[in-house]
Amino acid sequence: MRILLVEDEYDLAQSTRKFLSENGYDVDIAENLRIAWESVQSIEYPLVLLDRRLPDGDGLSLIVKSQKLDPVPRFLVLSALGDLDDKVAGLDIGAHEYVVKPCAPKELLARVRVMLRLPRAVNMGCVEVGALRFDLASRVFHVGDKTVELRRYEYLILELLVTNAKKIVRRSKILDRLYGFDEVPASNTLDSHVSRLRTRLRDLQSGVKIQTARGLGYLLREEE
Ligand code: CA
DSSP: OEEEEEOOOHHHHHHHHHHHHHTTOEEEEESSHHHHHHHHHHSOOSEEEEOSEETTEETHHHHHHHTTSSSOOEEEEEESOOSHHHHHHHHHHTOSEEEESSOOHHHHHHHHHHHHHSOOOOOOOEEEETTEEEETTTTEEEETTEEEOOOHHHHHHHHHHHHTTTSOEEHHHHHHHHHTTTOOOOHHHHHHHHHHHHHHHHHTTOSEEEEEETTTEEEEEEOO
């Protein structure tokens, strides 16, 4: 099992590596954030041990950047910054564990073992059309940094359109999604939901529009 250790203090980095390798882990060392970022992009580390005070910045910024990797590595922050606020900041940002230095080697080893048993977050990514972004994991819409709230039917229609962006989605498929198979909605109901959704998308300056494919259905595309 290969681990990345981000640590700028040479002696501490070497002794930590020695101890972990005696216990069966291969350890690569990155002494600054730039090298660490290159390393996590080129090698899929299951675990990163991360110092905070590094020559080129706060280690926590690596956690933020790494959220776009797939899979996202697990981060164990190992820092002398041990106030409650520091810990909360680290965990809020996405660290899985926050250990205050100095830490007994045996404790570190135990925490490494626990961490490697945790499932890793799968980054499902998002779909973007115009300024509209749909997060596939949380199933939430955003325009810029704003979360978009929609009524239920509008949400269901937009979800279908965005996950099939630039393709025609048939009316029958949308109606099945909205009403199931039992109810037969009035034929103009879908049009009025779509009409409201169009207004909403325009007001949000989402940069997308819903085109009608006459006799077939609808498609979502970027505004010209
Ligand atoms: Ca340091």
